[in-house]
Amino acid sequence: MINPFLQIKAKKILALCFCIASFFYLQSCITTPPIAYFQSSDSLRFQQLKKIQPTITRIQRNDILAITVGSLDQESNEIMNFANVNALTTTSFPGQQGGVQRSQPLGYLVDTSGHVEVPFVGRLSLLNMTLEEAANVVRAEVVKSLKVPAINVRFLNHKFSVLGEVNRSGTYNLLDDRTTLPEALAMAGDLTTYGNRNNVMVLRENNGIREIARLNLLTQEVFNSPYYYLQNGDMIYIEPIKAKATFNDQRLQLIPIYTGIATTAVVVLSLLVNILK
Helix, strand or coil, rough: CCCHHHHHHHHHHHHHHHHHHHHHHHHHCCCCCCCCEEECCCCCCCCEEEEEEECCCCCCCCCCEEEEEECHHHHHHHHHHHHHEEEEEEEEEHHHHHHHHEEEEEEEECCCEEEEEEEEEEEEEEECCCHHHHHHHHHHHHCCCCCEEEEEEECCEEEEEEEECCCEEEEECCCCCCCCCHHHHHCCEEEEECCCCEEEEEEECCEEHHHHHHEEECHHHHCCCCCCCCCCEEEEEEEEEEEEEHCCCHHHHHHHHHHHHHHHHHHHHHHHHHHCC
């Protein structure tokens, strides 16, 4: 005959074990599982991916260029670099918080005929040239006035935007042709927990035709995509997963989980006190 006292103790111990198991289960519910980017079925430690080249951007009408000139003539340098150093102050109005001032370098505007006006040089046609070709054209003219000038040409108005489920959505400067999609997402602080990583949308205008591409960050196919390297004006949109559509506020979603954990903790403590009596 089993001692009734021992039976009661055994039931309490089983109940305690059940509560502890429930506690750890509820705790696991709020732990975000790790998400691995660029997965592959190939288990090799070293892989060589297909080589792709970014599209070389050419100067178009309404582009704003930074044309910097360096030489031994300091006064001439200051005059020719005036448009790069001095900025045009603009104002944006986010909601009703008041204006926020931003600075945009003046730069050299490519007019509708494809020309730019450069001090001491005059009008130069740079339409459809690469930055390197444009620098050579400017150098060929500046060398007539300055000895051994150093010329550098960059875009000032090229940009891309990141919207949706990222930590820092916004518009970012596109500094060169080798900026990649993963780098752009890193600038935006990576995707949030609710970002859909297997359906990233990239919107691009190509020769007046708007294109929409969808990429999967969870596979290595993104490395072979023509949208891997960003172009001027690209917009990246990260759509939310279904969980975000169901629970718009993450705090509201976690309230029942935290409540369950707190309740379980109280029950465990109560049973533990009763067992130790």
